[in-house]
Amino acid sequence: MDSIGVLMACPMFTYLEEELEKRFNLFRFWKVADRAEFLKENCNSIRAVVGNASAGADSDLINALPKLEIVSSFSVGLDKIDLGKCREKGIRVTNTPDVLTDDVADLAIALILAVLRRICESDRYVRSGLWKKGDFKLTTKFSGKSVGILGLGRIGMAIATRAEAFGCPISYYSRKEKPDTKYKYYPSVLELAANSQILVVACPLTEETRHIINREVIDTLGPKGVIINIGRGPHVDEPELVSALVEGRLGGAGLDVYEHEPHVPEELFKLDNVVLLPHVGSGTWETRTAMADLVVGNLEAHFLNKPLLTPVV
Ligand code: 8YV
DSSP states (O other): OTTSEEEEOSOOOHHHHHHHHHHSEEEEGGGOSOHHHHHHHHTTTEEEEEEOSSOOBOHHHHHHOTTOOEEEESSSOOTTBOHHHHHHHTOEEEOOOSTTHHHHHHHHHHHHHHHHTTHHHHHHHHHTTGGGGSOOOOOOOOTTOOEEEEOOSHHHHHHHHHHHHTTOOEEEEOSSOOTTOOSEEOSSHHHHHHTOSEEEEOSOOOTTTTTOBOHHHHHHHOTTOEEEEOSOGGGBOHHHHHHHHHTTSSOEEEESOOTBTTBOOGGGGGOTTEEEOOSOTTOSHHHHHHHHHHHHHHHHHHHTTOOOSSBOO
8 A cells, every 4th residue: 555645734643654654655744845836746646635633634635636535534523624525526534533532521521620620720829839828719619510511422422421420410402402311402502501500512613513602602601600612612702702701701711622723812821710721632642542543444444445444424
């Protein structure tokens, strides 16, 4: 397979790069100085693209690669891939579901606890020597708080089962009510927000879910409400979120994702009711290795004419 051209869209994980390099003719797009020139020269040898949550295959890249057969994404989210165009052109698409579910759900719970119990702030309190001057302030209990989940897919469900263990009543919003769950369904995000103390965003990013967390939703959650986002930054109208937090109209936020990563609104840096993570939901050795194995496994299956491991299209 070493004559098959595989284009990696951006740096992701050294192990993945090494495994791809062992098997294919690997092109690293981020190392290319003149992309137009590179595509002109190599477009007929590139048969696969490997993307992730920050760079995938948009319609321009797909149009520039006439021999493209498969996009294998090192992510569960598919928002950086023009799926419509892939369908139209018969290009296969794969992602990395399941293997990252536990890590992302674990991190959602960690963010809830970090925001409510002020874990990062109290760590800073100890390190800066302030404890010697007096005890840390009281914080907010998590166990028993009502948790609303936006998107009850694999990750949403894993967050729900974890939050249940904390004695939290769980409700959710998704496009359709799920037939086989005991959790309470609300037919709109606003109703979910009105009935939740903690709102967790765990749905895929699509045109329908872009800015699904808007000012109305934020104001409905109110000054004691908390937003946790482990989905995608553009789910939330970020300037609205920032002003609500700065003005005290929202109680707190735990964010792993942002509208313009890696840029994070600086107004958030001085707020102690906010915990900011650098998009690390799936970022453990175990999970990223399993994700890389799936990316490579899907490419191998495709080029050996075997069934794909985790097909999307
Ligand atoms: C990764 C993700 O951050 O799976 C997703 O959708 O956002 C993450 O797992 C990313 O794709 C790794 O580079």
